[in-house]
Amino acid sequence: MRTLTVELGERSYPIHIGTGLIGRADLLRPRLRGTQAMVVTNEVVGPLYLERLLPALEGLEVETVVLPDGEATKTLETVAGIIDRLMAARFARDCALVALGGGVVGDITGFAAAIYQRGVDFVQVPTTLLAQVDSSVGGKTGVNHPAGKNMIGAFHQPRAVIADVATLDTLPDRELRAGLAEVVKYGLIRDRAFFEWLEGRMEALLAREPDALAEAVERSCRNKAEVVAADEREAGQRALLNLGHTFGHAIETGLGYGTWLHGEAVAAGMCLAARLSERMGWLAPEARARIEALLARAGLPTAPPPELSPARLRELMAVDKKVQRGRLRLVLLRAIGEAVVTADFDEAALSAVLEAAREPA
Amino acid sequence: MRTLTVELGERSYPIHIGTGLIGRADLLRPRLRGTQAMVVTNEVVGPLYLERLLPALEGLEVETVVLPDGEATKTLETVAGIIDRLMAARFARDCALVALGGGVVGDITGFAAAIYQRGVDFVQVPTTLLAQVDSSVGGKTGVNHPAGKNMIGAFHQPRAVIADVATLDTLPDRELRAGLAEVVKYGLIRDRAFFEWLEGRMEALLAREPDALAEAVERSCRNKAEVVAADEREAGQRALLNLGHTFGHAIETGLGYGTWLHGEAVAAGMCLAARLSERMGWLAPEARARIEALLARAGLPTAPPPELSPARLRELMAVDKKVQRGRLRLVLLRAIGEAVVTADFDEAALSAVLEAAREPA
Numbered sequence: 116m117r118t119l120t121v122e123l124g125e126r127s128y129p130i131h132i133g134t135g136l137i138g139r140a141d142l143l144r145p146r147l148r149g150t151q152a153m154v155v156t157n158e159v160v161g162p163l164y165l166e167r168l169l170p171a172l173e174g175l176e177v178e179t180v181v182l183p184d185g186e187a188t189k190t191l192e193t194v195a196g197i198i199d200r201l202m203a204a205r206f207a208r209d210c211a212l213v214a215l216g217g218g219v220v221g222d223i224t225g226f227a228a229a230i231y232q233r234g235v236d237f238v239q240v241p242t243t244l245l246a247q248v249d250s251s252v253g254g255k256t257g258v259n260h261p262a263g264k265n266m267i268g269a270f271h272q273p274r275a276v277i278a279d280v281a282t283l284d285t286l287p288d289r290e291l292r293a294g295l296a297e298v299v300k301y302g303l304i305r306d307r308a309f310f311e312w313l314e315g316r317m318e319a320l321l322a323r324e325p326d327a328l329a330e331a332v333e334r335s336c337r338n339k340a341e342v343v344a345a346d347e348r349e350a351g352q353r354a355l356l357n358l359g360h361t362f363g364h365a366i367e368t369g370l371g372y373g374t375w376l377h378g379e380a381v382a383a384g385m386c387l388a389a390r391l392s393e394r395m396g397w398l399a400p401e402a403r404a405r406i407e408a409l410l411a412r413a414g415l416p417t418a419p420p421p422e423l424s425p426a427r428l429r430e431l432m433a434v435d436k437k438v439q440r441g442r443l444r445l446v447l448l449r450a451i452g453e454a455v456v457t458a459d460f461d462e463a464a465l466s467a468v469l470e471a472a473r474e475p476a
Numbered sequence: 477m478r479t480l481t482v483e484l485g486e487r488s489y490p491i492h493i494g495t496g497l498i499g500r501a502d503l504l505r506p507r508l509r510g511t512q513a514m515v516v517t518n519e520v521v522g523p524l525y526l527e528r529l530l531p532a533l534e535g536l537e538v539e540t541v542v543l544p545d546g547e548a549t550k551t552l553e554t555v556a557g558i559i560d561r562l563m564a565a566r567f568a569r570d571c572a573l574v575a576l577g578g579g580v581v582g583d584i585t586g587f588a589a590a591i592y593q594r595g596v597d598f599v600q601v602p603t604t605l606l607a608q609v610d611s612s613v614g615g616k617t618g619v620n621h622p623a624g625k626n627m628i629g630a631f632h633q634p635r636a637v638i639a640d641v642a643t644l645d646t647l648p649d650r651e652l653r654a655g656l657a658e659v660v661k662y663g664l665i666r667d668r669a670f671f672e673w674l675e676g677r678m679e680a681l682l683a684r685e686p687d688a689l690a691e692a693v694e695r696s697c698r699n700k701a702e703v704v705a706a707d708e709r710e711a712g713q714r715a716l717l718n719l720g721h722t723f724g725h726a727i728e729t730g731l732g733y734g735t736w737l738h739g740e741a742v743a744a745g746m747c748l749a750a751r752l753s754e755r756m757g758w759l760a761p762e763a764r765a766r767i768e769a770l771l772a773r774a775g776l777p778t779a780p781p782p783e784l785s786p787a788r789l790r791e792l793m794a795v796d797k798k799v800q801r802g803r804l805r806l807v808l809l810r811a812i813g814e815a816v817v818t819a820d821f822d823e824a825a826l827s828a829v830l831e832a833a834r835e836p837a
Contacts, residue, residue, distance in 0.1 A: 150802065191556055202623040208797050230591065232797045233618060233629045234709075257594060262563040268594045269630060348595075436569050436593045441511065 122344040136279040140171040146274040149209030153178040155224040156215040186373035197227040211236040217243035218250035225256030229271035242282040244294025248335035253343040293378025301338040307452030358446040359384030365431035382415035392448040425469035483705040497640040501532040507636040510570030516585040517576040547734040558588040572597040578604035579611035586617030590632035603643040605655025609696035614704040654739025662699040668813030719807040720745030726792035743776035753809040786830035
């Protein structure tokens with residue numbers, strides 16, 4: 116087992132990464148304060164892993180909520196339903212919520228924990244690659260609004276993250292690939308050596324070699340933990356983690372949540388960011404080509420879906436949370452391993468990149 | 477004008493208290509970061525004060541939301557409606573919400589600000605005595621659940637509190653009296669001199685003498701600001717501010733929100749807390765009598781409504797947020813000016829106090 120710590124003073128917490136961690140009471144119990152725990156999972160993950168998790172909660176008063184699968188569940192109504200269950204079971208302020216599932220389950224559960232009684236504890240037990248390397252770490256919680264992704268939420272740090280890479284055995288190929296988009300992202304924004312490691316190990320990751328997966332999860336979490344510790348509330352460098360996300364959210368919203376997976380949209384978004392960076396003279400053409408090649412090897416899209424017009428994409432980007440004083444800010448690349456947040460991009464270059472992306476490469 | 481500061485490091489903020497402050501751009505504008513502001517008010521306060529406030533926002537993109545009056549509005553659905561409006565107007569993360577109204581408007585607006593895009597700025601412009609002395613200061617925001625008051629919420633500090641005591645001119649007598657319950661509370665929990673000042677000035681306050689009101693608001697806010705600065709998240713002494721509130725919330729929930737005003741329920745709750753403290757030998761009978769006498773002079777109830785049975789009250793108290801590891805904790809009095817939070821009360825004494833309160837004094 117590998118253990119990292121997200122350093123946030125009194126609210127610091129461990130990330131445990133390894134095989135067979137899901138039922139280990141010794142990891143979970145010391146992070147719980149009260150005697151009541153609610154496990155939130157979904158109809159896909161629950162049947163696979165709930166029985167493995169429950170022994171870690173033996174002796175507590177345990178409630179279980181099983182949500183429908185998919186991004187469409189990530190609404191304020193779902194959170195209200197969880198709160199109804201907490202109220203019905205009379206869960207007290209020292210209770211804990213345990214998120215067993217992917218990013219959607221984690222975001223919903225964390226947000227319910229953030230607002231129930233003005234904040235109760237929660238633990239992340241991520242079962243997808245995307246959740247293990249990204250969404251379970253850092254305290255961003257929330258749900259979607261019909262007009263924009265993650266527009267309702269809170270910063271609320273978990274008490275622990277327990278990433279059992281054995282759960283990736285049952286992950287569909289498409290979701291494994293989508294998770295790799297966020298893994299590649301860490302290399303792009305701040306860890307060139309990791310990007311190069313990924314260039315060497317992509318096929319091993321796709322073949323689910325356990326050592327490769329554990330290494331990728333650990334290096335991703337280490338990058339994320341460092342960024343979060345330095346900038347919990349996204350005042351500065353944390354925004355770099357959104358590389359590809361402004362484009363990606365526009366794609367997800369435009370297609371309707373869940374048509375493309377989040378990681379797929381982010382992969383296409385990172386390619387658009389790379390092309391815009393190249394067109395502005397910031398990024399070398401060879402670097403842009405390496406980025407597209409690695410994402411293509413991961414089986415990820417490198418362009419937005421043709422049914423979304425450039426005008427529609429640009430419109431959807433305007434509701435992004437990074438808009439400040441009316442100006443859209445984007446994360447762009449100076450090199451592989453070096454990203455910047457900027458409002459100082461060329462609107463004409465952006466249009467040209469969105470137009471060009473419609474044509475077959 | 478009197479100005480206090482709530483000391484919370486980078487998130488410190490001013491409380492301005494005085495007459496004619498509501499339209500002063502010099503107080504409001506330096507606290508706003510972006511160019512978009514949404515004023516949230518209700519159908520009673522809006523017609524009286526919105527026109528006075530708007531000049532302070534001149535030059536900004538301003539949206540206005542007018543809610544129905546009353547505690548029944550304080551729901552997650554209302555917050556969702558405000559977020560719909562923010563999304564429709566494409567308000568960015570650097571926007572601000574301005575709460576113009578009483579505690580209900582402030583709690584709703586603050587919570588909407590807490591969860592919109594994971595937190596945007598808000599300013600409190602309280603127009604009731606209750607809001608000026610209590611709910612606008614300290615960052616507790618939230619809404620009610622059908623099964624319990626304030627069960628959904630967040631800690632989210634305002635950027636400023638602008639308490640214009642001129643707005644109290646239009647406050648109904650009943651609401652003025654309800655606000656005085658929280659004023660008396662500060663004397664009871666930590667400021668004996670203030671309690672004695674109130675014994676001398678209660679009639680002046682009921683007659684709305686401006687100097688008396690400003691003094692009462694300032695001394696109340698000073699007490700609250702000190703408590704909040706020492707314990708923002710209610711890990712310790714902040715819980716003392718809940719004197720009378722566990723009983724009071726049970727009364728409000730039992731009758732249905734809005735039947736009794738919050739302050740009325742708290743007044744009855746403080747009397748119950750005083751009687752329980754007396755029965756346990758903690759509080760002198762003369763002190764208990766002085767408390768009841770002062771609240772009675774303020775025209776406030778000193779016992780719960782007869783239609784709520786002791787058993788029903790006790791049941792409703794069990795869902796209080798202060799329950800820890802299954803044990804109810806109560807704020808009780810050692811003396812006028814000295815309160816303690818304790819789970820160490822006598823359940824039989826509590827029953828006896830609830831029973832005795834049903835009989836005419």
